[in-house]
Amino acid sequence: MDFPQVKNGEWTYPRTEDVIKPIVGSPVVAGDTVYVCSSDGRVYALDVTYGDEKWRSEPLGYKLWITPVVEGETVYVSTFDGHIYALSTEDGSLLPWAFEAEVGFVSSPVLYGNTIFAGSFDRNLYAIKIGDNKPLWKFPKGKAADNWFWAAPVVANGVVYASCLDGKVYAIDSKTGNELWEFDAGSFIVSSPALTVDLLVVACDSGEVYALDISNGKPVNNVSIGAPIRGSFCIQEDIVYVCAQDNCLYAMDVGKGKMNWRFPLTIK
Amino acid sequence: MANLWSLIILNPVLNGLIALSSLLPKAVEFGLAIIILTIVVRLILTPVTLRQINSTKGLQSMQPKIQELQKKYAKNKQKLQQETMKVYKEAGVNPIGCMWPMLIQFPVWIALYQSIMKALATTPENLLDLSRHLYSWHIVNQALPLNSHFLWLDLALPDRTLILAILVGGTMWLQQKMTTAPSPDPRQQSTSSMMTLMMPLMFGMFVLMFPSGLALFWLVSNVIGIATQYFVTGGWGYLRPSSAGQSKPRPVGRRAR
Numbered sequence: 011m012d013f014p015q016v017k018n019g020e021w022t023y024p025r026t027e028d029v030i031k032p033i034v035g036s037p038v039v040a041g042d043t044v045y046v047c048s049s050d051g052r053v054y055a056l057d058v059t060y061g062d063e064k065w066r067s068e069p070l071g072y073k074l075w076i077t078p079v080v081e082g083e084t085v086y087v088s089t090f091d092g093h094i095y096a097l098s099t100e101d102g103s104l105l106p107w108a109f110e111a112e113v114g115f116v117s118s119p120v121l122y123g124n125t126i127f128a129g130s131f132d133r134n135l136y137a138i139k140i141g142d143n144k145p146l147w148k149f150p151k152g153k154a155a156d157n158w159f160w161a162a163p164v165v166a167n168g169v170v171y172a173s174c175l176d177g178k179v180y181a182i183d184s185k186t187g188n189e190l191w192e193f194d195a196g197s198f199i200v201s202s203p204a205l206t207v208d209l210l211v212v213a214c215d216s217g218e219v220y221a222l223d224i225s226n227g228k229p230v231n232n233v234s235i236g237a238p239i240r241g242s243f244c245i246q247e248d249i250v251y252v253c254a255q256d257n258c259l260y261a262m263d264v265g266k267g268k269m270n271w272r273f274p275l276t277i278k
Numbered sequence: 279m280a281n282l283w284s285l286i287i288l289n290p291v292l293n294g295l296i297a298l299s300s301l302l303p304k305a306v307e308f309g310l311a312i313i314i315l316t317i318v319v320r321l322i323l324t325p326v327t328l329r330q331i332n333s334t335k336g337l338q339s340m341q342p343k344i345q346e347l348q349k350k351y352a353k354n355k356q357k358l359q360q361e362t363m364k365v366y367k368e369a370g371v372n373p374i375g376c377m378w379p380m381l382i383q384f385p386v387w388i389a390l391y392q393s394i395m396k397a398l399a400t401t402p403e404n405l406l407d408l409s410r411h412l413y414s415w416h417i418v419n420q421a422l423p424l425n426s427h428f429l430w431l432d433l434a435l436p437d438r439t440l441i442l443a444i445l446v447g448g449t450m451w452l453q454q455k456m457t458t459a460p461s462p463d464p465r466q467q468s469t470s471s472m473m474t475l476m477m478p479l480m481f482g483m484f485v486l487m488f489p490s491g492l493a494l495f496w497l498v499s500n501v502i503g504i505a506t507q508y509f510v511t512g513g514w515g516y517l518r519p520s521s522a523g524q525s526k527p528r529p530v531g532r533r534a535r
Contacts, residue, residue, distance in 0.1 A: 090423050113420045131422045
């Protein structure tokens with residue numbers, strides 16, 4: 011039996027027996043194109059309906075384990091060798107502006123206004139204004155954090171919410187890089203946080219999911235699922251959907267501290 | 279226990295390896311760092327290695343006498359044991375003296391092995407695991423992620439060209455051949471000949487299965503072992519039958535214990 015089994019209207023890429031190197035980050039859909047990064051260091055642009063390859067970029071460094079950002083006619087990627095590249099959505103060619111840091115970037119980039127935020131191997135979170143050659147700010151301002159800002163931060167209303175592998179979550183002023191508050195979950199945080207209207211949801215490697223008050227970082231409630239959480243999660247109508255390392259999907263109302271259901275994803 | 283191992287042995291070796299990489303040219307950083315660290319560790323362990331070689335030589339020089347005793351007291355095990363210990367005592371040789379230097383070296387080799395595997399971090403899970411072991415030193419963090427390419431090798435992947443497998447197997451065979459004394463007992467001789475052949479073949483197979491960074495470490499370690507053996511015993515040891523007589527172990531004194 012061939013794998014994967016494809017129904018009408020579905021597609022796989024590449025269509026030939028060739029394979030590209032592993033895809034670690036998530037694909038991004040913009041208009042009629044899917045943009046995806048591969049461990050071969052290239053960005054691929056594919057037709058969203060048929061899966062045809064529109065273009066593939068030149069290798070951009072060693073590996074691209076990130077989720078790209080697409081804004082207008084530009085694709086932004088952060089690389090392990092410390093670059094932020096801007097590519098044309100038209101043909102994947104490199105645009106004139108690129109940012110070069112001394113140390114590699116470990117997280118995917120996030121764009122807010124005209125500023126890109128990304129975590130670095132030097133244990134700082136960088137804010138880089140598009141077009142500039144120097145970072146707008148680095149966080150923390152003094153001593154570096156105790157580990158990497160592995161997960162991509164989320165930004166809303168001028169505040170950057172960044173989780174760190176040292177177990178802390180920080181709220182940072184997006185313009186100045188000043189810390190607004192921090193919350194110590196006491197466990198590795200691999201996933202990006204997610205926002206509801208007034209809560210910041212944070213999931214930890216210990217299996218705890220916290221709902222924090224976005225104004226002061228104080229925990230409002232929490233749910234424990236007892237299995238490490240490393241993947242990204244989503245929130246729909248205040249219900250958090252989390253896939254944990256025990257191969258189960260969980261739905262919970264973290265704001266109320268209530269687990270709704272658990273669904274095993276293992277195939278029998 | 280795992281935390282103690284990481285704190286005392288694994289983390290210092292791992293961070294040392296990565297810090298060393300950051301001081302070397304990017305194109306060959308990790309391959310060269312493995313070679314240098316292996317040499318440094320072997321140099322640090324030289325006194326222990328020399329002690330082990332001397333103890334082994336001492337034991338080998340006792341073999342004719344021990345075999346005589348085995349024949350003489352074949353039916354009296356207790357007497358045989360007493361007489362054997364007496365011979366060892368007179369020669370100033372401790373029969374387990376060649377074991378403990380090996381035991382001291384063992385954790386260091388395991389730490390080197392683990393460090394190479396961890397530092398290469400070929401998957402996101404590996405990279406996350408690596409982050410738990412790193413010091414906050416700038417020199418360590420600026421080196422990441424390491425360039426895994428060295429000569430024709432991707433140090434994170436097995437070498438499919440067979441070159442490294444042949445080199446590792448060949449050097450291991452050479453080293454064993456230099457150190458394994460021929461035995462007058464045909465059964466013992468047959469076992470040691472089999473071991474001399476099987477071990478290199480086994481490691482040759484491992485090279486085809488494990489990341490080539492690890493195989494590079496085995497190769498360098500074997501070459502240093504051969505060089506040490508050559509200079510300490512003053513020749514190729516038991517490799518050439520003609521030279522075996524010349525390199526017969528000298529009588530050992532109390533120092534060999």
